[in-house]
Amino acid sequence: MSSALLADLVLAVHVAVVLFVVGGLGAIALGGPLGWQWVRGFGWRVLHLAAIGFVALGAVVGWVCPLTVWEDALRRRAGEAAYGTGFVQYWLERFLYHDWPGWVFTALYLAVLALALIGWRLVPPRRARLRDNARVPSA
Numbered sequence: 001m002s003s004a005l006l007a008d009l010v011l012a013v014h015v016a017v018v019l020f021v022v023g024g025l026g027a028i029a030l031g032g033p034l035g036w037q038w039v040r041g042f043g044w045r046v047l048h049l050a051a052i053g054f055v056a057l058g059a060v061v062g063w064v065c066p067l068t069v070w071e072d073a074l075r076r077r078a079g080e081a082a083y084g085t086g087f088v089q090y091w092l093e094r095f096l097y098h099d100w101p102g103w104v105f106t107a108l109y110l111a112v113l114a115l116a117l118i119g120w121r122l123v124p125p126r127r128a129r130l131r132d133n134a135r136v137p138s139a
């Protein structure tokens with residue numbers, strides 16, 4: 001598989017992570033009041049909070065996102081000085097990358113983390129309960 005194609009795949013994964021974090025936040029905000037039980041799934045909520053927590057921590061301490069580093073390295077290996085010009089790739093990059101000061105991103109990530117924590121409190125996750133007939137009998 002070519003480095004350029006691998007870079008495009010990393011970009012697609014990056015977009016999926018962003019959609020998971022942002023879309024998950026919206027799903028929690030809507031799903032709590034509407035009674036959607038799946039938004040209270042404990043594993044899903046832990047994964048969601050961990051994803052935005054990792055991003056926010058990275059922004060605070062000055063890490064560059066590993067997906068960005070990986071994609072950039074693959075593009076350089078493919079001989080691309082800049083991002084490619086494919087239609088899908090162009091729009092995925094326009095969605096993800098902006099020329100804003102770093103503090104704007106840090107503030108944005110911390111705000112999303114705060115919203116996720118508020119969502120955790122207002123729409124608390126629930127652990128799966130064992131049914132009476134599913135319990136392991138004691139010896």
